[in-house]
Amino acid sequence: MTVQPAPNKSAPWPREVLAPLALAQFVCSFAGSNMTVMIQDISKDLHTTVQGVQTAITVFLLVMAALMIPGGILTDRYGRKRCLVVGLAIYGVGALLSAAAPGLGVLILGNSILEGVGTALLIPPVYILITLLFTQVTDRARAFGAIMAMAGIGAAAGPLIGGLITTAISWRAAFVFQALVVVVIIVLSRRLHDPLPPDPERDFDTGGAVLSASGLVLVVLGILAADDNGWLMLGLLLAGALVLTGFFRWVRAKERRGAQPLLPTVLFSNHTSNLGLITQHIQWLLLMGISFVVATYLQVVRGYDAIGTGVIFTASTVGLLVSSLGAERFARRREQRTLVMAGFATTVCGIGVLIGLAHGSPHAWTFTPGLLLIGLGLGLMLTPSVNVVQSSFPEELQGEISGLSRSISNLGSSVGTAIAGTILVADPAVGPYAVALIVLAVIGLGGLVTAALLPRGRERQA
Secondary structure, three states: OOOOOOOOOOOOOHHHHHHHHHHHHHHHHHHHHHHHHHHHHHHHHOOOOHHHHHHHHHHHHHHHHHHHHHHHHHHHHHOHHHHHHHHHHHHHHHHHHHHOOOOHHHHHHHHHHHHHHHHHHHHHHHHHHHHHHOOOHHHHHHHHHHHHHHHHHHHHHHHHHHHHHHHHOOHHHHHHHHHHHHHHHHHHHHHOOOOOOOOOOOOOOHHHHHHHHHHHHHHHHHHHHHHOOHHHHHHHHHHHHHHHHHHHHHHHHHHHOOOOOOOOHHHHOOHHHHHHHHHHHHHHHHHHHHHHHHHHHHHHHOOOOHHHHHHHOHHHHHHHHHHHHOHHHHHHHOOHHHHHHHHHHHHHHHHHHHHHHHOOOOOHHHHHHHHHHHHHHHHHHHHHHHHHHHOOOOHHHHHHHHHHHHHHHHHHHHHHHHHHHHHHOOOOOHHHHHHHHHHHHHHHHHHHHHHHOOOOOOOOOO
16 A cells, blocks of 8 residues: 655644654663763662673663664554654653662663663654655755754763763762653654554564574673673674574575565665665764763773763764754765765764873863764764665665664664773773774774765665
8 A cells, every 4th residue: 555655734844743753862862871971970879880880881772772673663563653652651661760770780670671672662663754754865864864963962962961960960860851851752742643554464573583682682792791701702792693694594484485574685685775784883883882981981090070071072962963963965965975984084083083182181171172073973974874774765664674774773882882891891091991992993994994885876765
């Protein structure tokens, strides 16, 4: 059945569409980064360690990555708006539970598990609705620019906002703040228009969901185990690779039987989309990895409190905001391939400046130029990468590709935090700090090479 994705005259204006969706992306990105400035406060209050807080952060990102693909499929079955609201409700409960956590275990349950599950349900509808409601390349670029700006601001400003709240009140109030934002989003979403009806008959591939989630979990656990046991790391990584291989064999077998798998193999046959997914993964790996390294170093080595750490991160927030809000203008003037390449180049240069100026200098301002460049670079490429992937497929595959896209991005966030934490937490001194950033810079160069392989020309909707 063909359904026109554009809203009709009774549908809300684009601003009313974008407001709840952008705020939803903001609060989820905020949750992934604001805890980096609370490391010392949480570890002292809950009688745990820096590594314990890192585990909570990584598990939150990992749960999102593992469940984002099933979450994208559920949007087709139950409707995008319904999944959005249910996900917000679960997220809000998790935030309140985290605020009242007496120990690390309850914090992981509330923040890492419930907020992670809620995010996996609410984020796919955000990207599906944007793709369906905005059909022109420039309009979609503008809409995705707003969404990715809020994503980047949430991630980059998370340390500043979290630091302000933690210093003024306590780290627990930061979770109450998230719950309040969730209430606002639910109220704003009442007028949100879902252009496609739900499909209750849509099959859900439970076996595929279990295999994909298990494989992703094992891979990230393997990275986390690198600083404890090399053999355990290799075993977990190998197990994860085998499970993911089993997942793809499962998908092919279901397609041969004429059944509907969790993800159709056609999603992996689009060369442009595959390259775009890799760039998304690396972008979020860099964003979360750099945030964790710098925030941990500032607090553990330099002795900055939450607010001081957050203020230093303002530079990256400003840079990301400026470049993200220019997404529509950039999309009209430059190829998306060019924008992604420029973003990676700027980010890698920012890491170099950060290492060169901040290394051995006692002044806080030395972090500003590097973080500003990093923010500008990340904001420049986040929107075109998403647009490349989402626009590579027709509307009937938007649920699948949205879940896959967000899963790949959140897996990048998990891997970035895990890699950075593995290097830094073992001995958070100047040496490991620089090594962690150098490793991230090398990964960024890999992203630049991948972006160079994207096809030339302006990508249009499939």
